[in-house]
Amino acid sequence: MDKGLSFPWQNIVLATKNKGKVKEFTRLLASFPAKVLTTADFPDLEDVVEDGATFEANAVKKAETISRETGFPALADDSGLEVDALQGKPGVYSARFAGLHGDDRANNEKLVSLLKNVPSEERQARFVSVLAFAVPGEKTLVARGTCEGQIVLEPAGGHGFGYDPFFYLPDKGCTMAELLLEEKNKISHRGQAMDKLKSLMEERFS
Numbered sequence: 001m002d003k004g005l006s007f008p009w010q011n012i013v014l015a016t017k018n019k020g021k022v023k024e025f026t027r028l029l030a031s032f033p034a035k036v037l038t039t040a041d042f043p044d045l046e047d048v049v050e051d052g053a054t055f056e057a058n059a060v061k062k063a064e065t066i067s068r069e070t071g072f073p074a075l076a077d078d079s080g081l082e083v084d085a086l087q088g089k090p091g092v093y094s095a096r097f098a099g100l101h102g103d104d105r106a107n108n109e110k111l112v113s114l115l116k117n118v119p120s121e122e123r124q125a126r127f128v129s130v131l132a133f134a135v136p137g138e139k140t141l142v143a144r145g146t147c148e149g150q151i152v153l154e155p156a157g158g159h160g161f162g163y164d165p166f167f168y169l170p171d172k173g174c175t176m177a178e179l180l181l182e183e184k185n186k187i188s189h190r191g192q193a194m195d196k197l198k199s200l201m202e203e204r205f206s
Helices: 019-028 055-070 091-096 104-115 181-187 189-205
Strands: 011-014 035-038 074-083 124-134 141-151 167-169
Touching: 011 019, 011 055, 019 035, 019 074, 019 181, 019 189, 055 074, 055 091, 055 124, 055 141, 074 091, 074 104, 074 189, 091 104, 104 141, 124 189, 141 189, 181 189
Parallel strands: 011 035, 011 074
Antiparallel strands: 074 124, 124 141, 141 167
């Protein structure tokens, strides 16, 4: 698919320092016709404050800010977990659900604590990923992907990151953390969003 892109930039910047996301995006963008950098390659950049009320708002803000400050196209992801029994929480606060940003253990402990008395059939949840691709002088492209599942109270699997060990995929019979990266990217919220974004990019740049 990427071979159809007429992409005039040699570099794009991933607007994240999250090692798990960088690993997934590096694989997803393996055939992309540009070198993939991260914000770690620009040590003077300040973190973008994620104060939007939606995944879309946060993704667009991060992509446009990093693109403006580096002068390169920037790809940003804002993603999280929505649990029906918690009225859609943690949502945009997924990374800081327990208070400290990026504390996976504390976030998962809080999630399990809130759901421990909820029957398994009522623990439906979904991962959501919104990608924003900002290019200097162009309208920002936005794509959303989702992956349905349910929350389990005991973790399983050593792959992935975040809530993956507690996110059970009924169709696969395992948690997200039990999937190898290549298999995860085929069905994940982030993989689906990337497929949609690539189609938008082909329309814009081919």
